[in-house]
Structures are given as C-alpha cells and as structure tokens.
Amino acid sequence: xxxxxxxxxxxVAPSPTDADDPGAGFWEATRNRRLVVQTCEACGHRQHxxxxxxxxxxxxxxxxAAAAGTATVVSHTTxxxxxxxxxxxxxxxxxxxxxEGVRMLARIVDADGVECDGPVAVAWAPLPDGxxxxxxxxx
Amino acid sequence: MxxxxxxxxxxxxxxLGVTGKSRLALTSxxxxxxxxxxxxAVRDLDGVFTNNVSRFSTTLLSEYxxxxxxxxxxxxxxxxxxxxxxxxxxxxxxAGVIDTAVIAYGSDQRSAKSRTLxxxxxxxxxxxxxxxxxxxxxxxxxxxxxxxxxxxxxxxxEEDLAAIAVAAREWAxxxxxxxxxxxxxxxxxxVLASPPVSTPLKVADCCxxxxxxxxxxxxxxxxxxxxxxxxxxxxxxGEATTHDTMAQMPDLTSTGAVVSGSRAYAMAGITxxxxxxxxxxxxxxxxxxxxxxxxxxxxxxxxAELVADGGIAPGGRLPINTSGGGLAYCxxxxxxxxxxxEAVRQLRGECGERQVADPEVAVAxxxxxxxxxxxxxxxxxxx
Numbered sequence: 137x138x139x140x141x142x143x144x145x146x147x148v149a150p151s152p153t154d155a156d157d158p159g160a161g162f163w164e165a166t167r168n169r170r171l172v173v174q175t176c177e178a179c180g181h182r183q184h185x186x187x188x189x190x191x192x193x194x195x196x197x198x199x200x201a202a203a204a205g206t207a208t209v210v211s212h213t214t215x216x217x218x219x220x221x222x223x224x225x226x227x228x229x230x231x232x233x234x235x236e237g238v239r240m241l242a243r244i245v246d247a248d249g250v251e252c253d254g255p256v257a258v259a260w261a262p263l264p265d266g267x268x269x270x271x272x273x274x275x
Numbered sequence: 276m277x278x279x280x281x282x283x284x285x286x287x288x289x290x291l292g293v294t295g296k297s298r299l300a301l302t303s304x305x306x307x308x309x310x311x312x313x314x315x316a317v318r319d320l321d322g323v324f325t326n327n328v329s330r331f332s333t334t335l336l337s338e339y340x341x342x343x344x345x346x347x348x349x350x351x352x353x354x355x356x357x358x359x360x361x362x363x364x365x366x367x368x369x370a371g372v373i374d375t376a377v378i379a380y381g382s383d384q385r386s387a388k389s390r391t392l393x394x395x396x397x398x399x400x401x402x403x404x405x406x407x408x409x410x411x412x413x414x415x416x417x418x419x420x421x422x423x424x425x426x427x428x429x430x431x432x433e434e435d436l437a438a439i440a441v442a443a444r445e446w447a448x449x450x451x452x453x454x455x456x457x458x459x460x461x462x463x464x465x466v467l468a469s470p471p472v473s474t475p476l477k478v479a480d481c482c483x484x485x486x487x488x489x490x491x492x493x494x495x496x497x498x499x500x501x502x503x504x505x506x507x508x509x510x511x512x513g514e515a516t517t518h519d520t521m522a523q524m525p526d527l528t529s530t531g532a533v534v535s536g537s538r539a540y541a542m543a544g545i546t547x548x549x550x551x552x553x554x555x556x557x558x559x560x561x562x563x564x565x566x567x568x569x570x571x572x573x574x575x576x577x578x579a580e581l582v583a584d585g586g587i588a589p590g591g592r593l594p595i596n597t598s599g600g601g602l603a604y605c606x607x608x609x610x611x612x613x614x615x616x617e618a619v620r621q622l623r624g625e626c627g628e629r630q631v632a633d634p635e636v637a638v639a640x641x642x643x644x645x646x647x648x649x650x651x652x653x654x655x656x657x658x
Contacts, residue, residue, distance in 0.1 A: 146410045147396050149403040159404060185405045185520075211420035211427070211527055216471040219393030219412045226471075229409050231420060231522050239522040241406040252427035269408060 137205040138169045141245050143261040143271055144227075146220040151265055158186040161200045166268040169260045172200035173236045184238035205258040207232040207272060210239060212250050232256055232272055243271040250274055281365040282499035282506035282657065285313025285492035286616045291605045292454055293385050294486040301381030301488045302328050303340055305612075309490035314503045315375060320492070322346045322367060322376030324360035327609065336379065346373050352516070353643025354556055356380075357491075357611035358650030361639075362512035364493050374494060378615070381488030382607035390484050390608070402520045412473045414558070415481065417521045417645035419473035422561040424527040426475065429576035433475050435583075436560040437466035440479050440602055442588035443557065447599025449589060449629035454483055455603040480560040482601035482610070489612040491619070496657065507619045510545070510636070511653040513538025518647055528576075531649035532569035532640060539638075539651035540571075547571035550653075551634035552621045553593065554614035556642035557600040563587075566640055567595075570651070594631045597621060611641035615652065622656045 152160045158174070162185070165172040174186040177199060181192035189196050212230035215223075228247035233239045244250050245259060257275040260268035287308030289301040296304070302325060310317050320342050323333045326349040333347035346367050350356055357378055364376035384390050394413030396403050402413075411417070425431050444461035447453035455461075461479065469479035499506035515531035515538075518524045540546060547570060555566045564578040572593055573581040586592045598604040598617040605613055618637040620626050639652045 145408045146393065147403070148408045149396075149398045152404075184522075185401050211424040213411075213416050213419035213423060213476075214471070214474040215410055215412055215416060216473060217392055217412065219391070219410060220407075223410045225410075227410060229411050229416060231524075231527070241409055241411065241520070241522045243409045252424055271409075 137258060139259040141259045141261055141271060143243055143245060144222055144224045145261065145269065146223050148263060151267055158188050162186050163267050165200060166270070167266050169268050171203040171205050171258050171270055173203045173234065173238055174198050175201040182236050182238055184240055204235045206275065207234045207256050209250060209252055209254050209256055211252055212244060230272070240270070245271055245273045247274065278369045279371065280496035281368045281493055281509045282496045283491055283493050283509065283619050283654065284499045284502050284504055284506060285309040285315060286619045287312050287490050288452065288613065288616060289381050289488040291452060291487035292485050294383065295386050296383060296486070298381045298383050299328050299335065299339065301383065301486065302336060302379050305381055305488045305490035306340060306377050306379045309377065309492045312504065313492040315492055317342065320344070320375050320377045322364055322373035324348045324364055324376060324378040325380060326351050326356055327380055327382055352648035354558065354609040354611045355641025355643035355648050355650040356609055357615060358639055358641035358652050359514055361491070361493070361509065361615060361652045362514060362650060365509045365512060368493060368495055374498070376493045377490055378612065379488070379490040380607070380609055380612040382609070383486050384608045385484055385486045406520055406522065411521060414645045415476060416473040417524070418559040418561050419476045420521070421527045421565060421646060422475050425561065425564065428528060431579050433467060434463055435579035436480055436564060437463040438582040439560040439563045439587065440466050442582065442585065442591070443596055443600045443602035445588045446597050446629055447603035450599050450604055453599040453604040454485055455599060476559055476561065482558050482606040483603070485605050485607055487605040487607035487613070489616045491612070491615050505623050506657040507622045508655050508657050509652065510655045511539040511541070511543030512651065513542065514650045516648050519644070521645060524646060528565060530565050530569045530646050532566050532642070532651065535649040535651040536570040536640070539653050543653040545636060545653060549636050550638050551636050552597060552618070552631045553595045553638040553640070554618045555595050555640050556610060556614065557596055557602050558610070558642065560602070562642055563595070566642065570638065570640060589629065597626060597629050597631060614639040614641060618654050622654060
C-alpha cells in the first residue's frame with residue numbers, strides 16, 4: 137500500500153497553495169503515501185475528488201478518512217498516442233472504484249491482465265514536490 | 276401573449292473541409308447563407324446564438340453583420356451546444372422575447388491545426404488536478420472506457436462498433452458535400468485494421484477533424500408560413516448534464532441522452548417509434564451506439580443487433596446520420612450545427628440521393644464534452 141513506482145506522467149497541476157482548498161488534505165496525505173477519502177461529518181457520505189460541501193447533505197464539516205487502498209476496475213483503456221510530452225505510450229489508464237465506494241481515474245502499472253471488475257491495489261508515483269500520485273496495479 | 280409555435284425556416288452549411296478561412300469568415304458565411312435560404316434579412320434577426328467566433332462571439336458577430344439582438348447566448352458545453360441553443364431560441368420565440376433567431380457555428384480547426392490529443396489544460400480544474408497527469412487522451416479515452424465497459428457488460432465487440440463507421444461511409448458516398456464522398460466504401464476489416472488510438476477505439480472509430488460550420492434560422496410558425504420554405508416545426512427538446520471529469524460519469528454505458536431524450540419525446544408527444552430519421556452525434560462510433568440505446572431506438576445493450584446487416588446504412592431499418600456524419604462528412608469540433616441542418620433538409624425533402632422516403636419526424640441529438648452534456652431536439656414537417 138506504500139509501494140513507490142516510477143511512472144512517466146503528463147502535466148501535473150501545482151499543489152494547492154490555499155489552505156482552504158478542499159483538496160489540500162488529500163494532497164497533504166499523499167506526502168506520506170496515504171490514500172484518504174473526503175467524508176461528511178454530519179451524514180457520513182464519502183466523495184472524491186474533494187469538494188467544498190457534502191454532495192449528499194450540503195454539510196460543510198468534512199474530514200479525510202483513511203482508505204483501504206483496494207479498488208476494482210470500472211473500465212480501462214490502453215492509450216496508444218501520447219496526449220502530452222513526457223508520456224510513453226502504450227500505457228493503461230482506468231476508472232477505479234475504491235472499496236469505500238468513490239471513483240477516481242488512475243494509471244494502471246504492470247497492467248497485463250487488467251479487466252473490468254478486476255481487483256487492483258494502490259501504489260504511489262512520486263512527484264518532484266514531495267507529493268505522490270495514487271496509481272494502481274492488478275492485485 | 277400566448278405561447279407561439281416555432282419553426283426552422285432557413286439552414287446552411289458554411290464551406291467545409293480544409294477551407295483556409297477564419298472562424299469569423301465561416302460563421303458569418305453560414306449566417307448569410309441561412310438567411311438567404313430563409314428569405315429573411317440578416318438585419319431582421321433579433322436573437323444570436325454562437326460560441327466559437329472569438330472570446331466575445333455574440334458581440335463580434337452582431338457588430339460584424341449589423342445585427343441588433345435582443346437576446347444572445349454563448350453557452351459552451353461542447354458539440355451539443357447548438358441543440359441547446361435550438362431549445363433556448365425556441366422558448367424565447369415562443370414567449371415573444373424575440374421573433375427571429377440565428378444559431379451559427381464555424382471552425383477553422385483543421386486549417387489552424389488547433390486540435391490536440393490531450394485537450395486544453397486549466398490548472399485550477401478538477402480535471403487537471405486529479406486526472407490529466409495520468410495521461411488520458413481527451414476526449415477519446417472517456418469514450419474508449421465507455422466502449423470497453425459496454426463490451427464487458429453486453430458482450431459487444433469491436434466489429435459491432437465498426438459497423439457504425441461502415442454505415443457512415445455508405446451515407447457519405449451519397450453526399451457530394453462529404454469529406455469522404457470520393458473515398459470509396461469502408462469495410463469492417465478496414466476499421467479493425469486501422470491504428471489504435473485509445474483501445475478499443477481505433478482511428479476509423481473516430482470522427483474527422485475538419486473545418487466547417489453552419490447556421491439555422493428560427494422564427495414563429497405563423498411568420499414561417501409566409502416564407503418560401505416548408506416550415507420545420509420544433510416539436511420538443513430536452514437537455515441533461517451528467518458530469519465534467521472522467522471518473523464522475525455516473526454510468527459509463529447509460530448516458531444523459533436517456534433523460535434529454537425522454538424530456539424531448541414527452542414535449543413532442545411522440546415515442547421513438549415515431550421517428551423517421553435521426554441525426555445522432557458521432558464523435559466516435561461508441562457515441563452512436565450509446566445514443567441509439569439511450570434514445571430508445573433499441574434496448575439497453577442492444578445496439579449491435581440494430582446496426583448489424585446495414586441496419587443504419589442507406590436502405591436500413593433506421594436511417595441515421597444521413598449526411599455521413601462526423602465520421603465521414605464533416606466534424607468541425609462542435610458537430611451539432613450540422614445535425615440540425617441535415618435533419619431539416621431531410622424533412623424538407625432536399626437530400627437528393629440520400630433522401631429518406633417522406634419523413635415526418637426527425638431527431639437531432641447532440642453530445643458534448645466527454646459524454647457530459649446531452650441535448651435532444653425533435654423536429655416535424657409542418658402539416
């Protein structure tokens with residue numbers, strides 16, 4: 137769950153500089169290779185990416201709960217042409233659904249045998265600024 | 276004022292293909308041609324709907340052509356914007372806010388080489404913060420993942436999608452204005468042999484990248500009946516927005532067209548069985564597959580049977596994308612304008628070799644972004 141993998145990436149948006157940015161806590165956790173999911177204090181709803189309010193009840197008291205780091209593949213595609221400089225196609229990306237029920241787009245590494253509904257687990261691609269990006273590998 | 280009925284009275288394409296013309300030149304050319312088709316003076320327009328001319332598209336186009344609009348709209352939701360404009364223009368005319376609207380679009384994307392494989396990146400957006408770095412092609416990878424999920428859920432195949440590209444080419448061979456008019460037939464084997472883009476989609480599953488544009492003029496049905504062309508009545512419209520980023524698409528194989536279509540059908544008082552000809556956004560073959568299902572032309576998961584054996588090709592069970600569509604006729608970035616133009620021409624019986632026999636009801640359905648925005652328009656020939 138804390139494994140580091142080197143992955144050629146596309147353009148990475150800068151880290152949020154505003155402490156009030158809803159995503160600040162998510163990115164801060166990635167510095168320690170911890171995957172977290174924004175959770176509503178009032179109703180317990182979980183959501184990703186982080187928002188300024190709970191999409192279920194509208195509450196604004198939100199915290200970050202640790203995620204198990206396991207997921208299933210909703211769908212996947214092998215990208216054959218580089219959309220940005222620095223990428224090295226072919227590579228696989230997928231929409232994955234975390235055990236906690238939220239979805240994210242992510243790179244799949246060592247992707248042989250990846251399939252819809254197949255299990256994957258998180259690994260971490262380091263960024264120059266100390267953050268890490270969650271990527272996944274078939275479990 | 277009681278609610279007025281609304282009709283399309285003029286349509287036109289701009290120059291298409293590789294034009295060397297600017298977006299302003301193509302958009303204004305389309306407006307002038309559509310007004311000419313309608314028998315309406317450009318200066319008599321009082322609603323302007325357009326979004327790609329420049330940063331301030333409606334002020335520029337209005338000044339350039341001498342229009343003094345009472346209502347303007349540059350809603351930007353991708354290729355379905357024009358179907359949304361048709362809905363807004365219809366409501367504004369129906370309510371008496373405006374009398375005569377033009378909807379226009381022009382793009383120089385082929386000549387300007389402005390299209391990129393990754394799409395624009397805006398650092399502050401969730402797409403840039405949570406998705407772009409992983410390297411999706413934008414928009415292709417979203418459509419690819421929808422296709423992959425459809426294969427998984429329904430046992431459909433690359434061959435099933437290829438049949439959609441093959442049918443589009445057959446229609447294009449009947450349309451002298453189509454980019455692929457002289458390209459000869461396309462086979463399923465040709466599609467399967469084309470290079471991969473974002474699997475399972477291949478080059479031949481993807482739309483053209485061309486310049487082009489068009490315009491549509493709408494007015495009250497009462498006024499339309501005093502003009503030259505057979506009025507084409509706006510019977511219904513519906514719209515839906517489901518997501519912005521890839522991971523937030525609620526259901527990869529059931530699009531917002533389910534909602535936009537049912538809203539449009541309800542307003543028009545029709546069912547899918549009443550539709551004689553349909554123009555369905557075809558950015559990719561999978562876009563057509565999902566839209567056929569969402570609009571009720573077949574069961575969920577059932578597009579393969581409908582498109583098999585020439586089902587959507589000339590002479591097939593359901594004529595769709597009779598121009599050749601974005602896959603084989605023209606795709607100027609936002610294809611929605613040309614869906615409306617072709618739907619109107621089919622209802623007016625002006626389509627020559629590709630004319631469908633005596634259609635009374637047509638649907639134009641726009642799909643914007645990464646399956647994000649959907650807008651359906653139901654049109655009918657004035658009786």
